[in-house]
Amino acid sequence: MSDGPVVTRFAPSPTGRLHLGHAVSAIRAHDYARERGGRFLLRIEDIDGTRSRPEFVAGILEDLAWLGLRWDSLVFQSERLATYDVALETLKALGLVYPCFCTRAEIAASASAPQGDVGPVYPGMCRHLSADEVAARAHLAHCWRLDMAKAVAITGVLAWHDAIAGTVVADPLAQGDVVLARKDAPASYHLAVTLDDAAQGVTDVVRGVDLFAATDVHRVLQALLGLPVPTYHHHPLVVDAAGRRLAKRDGALSLAEMRAAGEDGVALAARVRGGVIAAVSRC
């Protein structure tokens, strides 16, 4: 928590068009800052070079402007890769990360791979490879994983505060050895988002409740890297008529489609603020 001005952010990944769920999150983050004379930042989470596309970045800017939102700064994660690398090297020097050569298929095939809230819990095949085994495979594609048990042995029990849920005692072991640097990208969501929120002085992280468990991981990284801990506001998700949260892959109506259908963005934002929008479906 901080005594200075409130700083919030909206941090979309440019991997598709924004839908109403994104709009709700952006409006909440924006208004939380504005109502307190604070700053609202926009961060484009474009470290996934295979899925991020420039037209989706343009779409995000267009959609937010249509909703009547203005941001005080715009940052692209793709321009911050060196920072992520420094943090990864720090964790390597502490002996807390290890290279993992497993494929998705191998992990999925492992009988002991339960689903965590933020993805499958890694069964640990590469956790105890010897230096020789690592050297023999070093030419193969690999990611870097956090040895969560080792990390927790250093940090001890951690907590964080959610303005909606209250104080949360973190259970990072439930998320397993999360990826910090991907095979195809120099950082993972977890590492980049934690470093960026700290670097940008974000005091209040406003985001959907689907990322609630991820915060346990972020709290561990904050402790290991000596970063400040923001207050979190994990808000409910917008769901469709079937009660499913909106998702691009399920064909949720995009803000661009709403705009094309003649919807007024500022009026839509007013309905969101008035709590009128709770559930929306395509049909």
Ligand code: GLU
């Ligand atoms: N980039 C993430 C997403 O689009 C959100 C990150 C966050 O708010 O922490 O789902």
